[in-house]
Amino acid sequence: MSIPVFLKDDRGTLTVTGKKVVNNTHALHDGESFVFTGTSKEPANIIIKAVKDASTLKITFDQGSYSMIRLIFVGEQTSDCEIKFSLMPKATVNMAQMFFHASKTMGRVALKATVGAQASLRIDDCIVHDGILDLSDHYHLVGEGAKLYHRTLHVASGADRAKRNQMVYHQAQATVSKLDNYLIAAAGAKLKYQVSGVIEKGKKGSACNQSNRGLIFCEQAEIEADPYLFIDEYDVFAAHGAAIGQISEDEMFYLQSRGLSELEAKKLILSGYIVPFIEAVGDAEYGEYINSLIEAKIKGAGIV
Template sequence: MSTPTTSFGREAAAAISRSKNEPAWLVALREEAGQLATELNLPKPEKLPLTRWTLDQYGVSRPGQSVTTASELPAAITALLPEENSSALIVQHNSSVIFTQISEELKAQGVILTSLEEASRNHEELFRKHFMTAYSKDEHKLAAVHAALWNGGVFLYVPRNVTIEAPIQALLFVDDAEATFMPHVLVIAESNSRVSFVEQVASSLGDAASTLLHNSAVEVFAKAGAVVQYAAVHQMDSSAIDIAYRRAVLDNDARIEWIVGDLHNGNSITDTKSVLKGNGSTSDSKIITIGTGSQRMSLTTQAVHFGRSTESDMITRAVMKEEATAIINGITKIEKGATKANGQQTEKVLMLSPKARGDANPILLIDEDDVKAGHAASVGQVNADQVYYLMSRGISRKEAERLIIHGFLDPVVSEIPLKGLREQLHRILERKLG
């Protein structure tokens, strides 16, 4: 049996790249990232000592078995796929993409959906211009590790003026605790295009003794006038650590909508950031999470305004049970020159146990005068008046609290663009809320 990698450097990262037959520039990038991984420190999220986490088991390459039709996918994977017919679907199993499906209609329009590894060889110009530019390999140690070891991944390109009606689906699945599982999603939406992308991350690790590190990244580039809706649902086993850095860069009048269900069962760090570079660009972020057991979580949502007349709205809602701890950060940054910008944020935490903890930290950083910015944050228990009202209508206390919690989380759940995934999300919520 292979032993998961616990250390690597410049030469090992380059060897991985060469084994994949990657172009010379990408070999050099992995090589540089491998070196940085030996030099940089871990990020330092507030009140979350990462040095106690098992973040140095990077795994070994365990490619899945490629298939040519969806019916050949493993049963554990097909069980997670929404029943709706999809014009585009991509599946990663452990360390590699095993299935890609895209309709002839989308191909004729110039839409590209493929693994990121294939894109590095077949679409090098587009890939090289955008890859690891919104999320830099020198941000911290976890970023460097990701840049050095990423595998499989998703590359989506939407040409100018193309509107894709049905959501593009990606399922990233792992059932081998010793596999390197570090997918990277790269979405490029050219000017005046529209697309919805749904990412689902799931695992089936059983009673794995080792810790799986899911160190992932998302980069979205929305060109002038493009609209990108990005929905993500993470639901891995408690033996996995979920690291997810998401970045979007918006040109003039572009829009990003983040809809995120961070419903992982183990420790996690997520950081979702919109860079409003262009004038008139907008960002709308909706994120929910549920903490159970002894989970430790750090969830950060950011909007950085550079363009004039830009708007951002961020909503984060967390439900904390048992002894779970969550640090919820909302950061709105309005740079000098971003006149008429408007940045709003709301963080709300429901506490269902006296031992649970949720910290909501709204942060406004304003370097321009002619702007609007606001925040609201609250941490508390289920509203007693609401419970009393529902009980007065003949509903039990337990059911009343359940209804209130579901209503609390609904602003995100109702926005998931696939009916099957929404229903699956409801089942996850029921299981986590017990």
């Protein structure tokens, strides 16, 4: 999986390659720490390239700030990095997160975020990789009214392997989290997601939602989604679920009875997973690139 030419343009980007950092965004820079302030009308691209050694990046979003971020992992070597986000009170962050990883050895990425009072973090997450990934996400909703929305599309085929541990901690009253995972595995690929939500005692009025949907395109492929809720308070709302399997015969029959071919029916069902993430990127060139990677994946696996 080669790095696309347009990602090599450093304009408007914060680029991390190993210990080297090139910052061409409006973020204030101090060593490995960055602070986004004010209101940004244009997305800032944060690109993590081919990290060999352990690397930590700390990013703070100032109180009342509004930021649009594209967090992009690209590389063909083993990566082991940790990203720490801190959202100050009333900060708003809308982020498109993309993994374009290609390595036979495991790439490890840990994302840790703290979300302050009345702050909001939204992540639309697209993972299209070749090889092995180990991902972990830990979210701490530490201020009253903090919100987290995280939606993932993960496409894998062949020898691809990935495991992910997602944890959300509700540590203040009236906090809200919603995690939606859309997983596609074909041609022997294996995906494992563990999704956990914790609402601590006394954190009244909080809501924790988890949803996991998976499409499996052959008997050799595997998707495992394990949702967990740990609730220590009565006055809250919590729900979780997982629906994983192959496209049902009833779905295919219905669509084909409306005049679609088998190929067209499969493409339509897949588009329901894919299109929302392409739209969330908010950039035609990025969207086209993601779509081309997904198409190559599913065609190579003989899905469509």
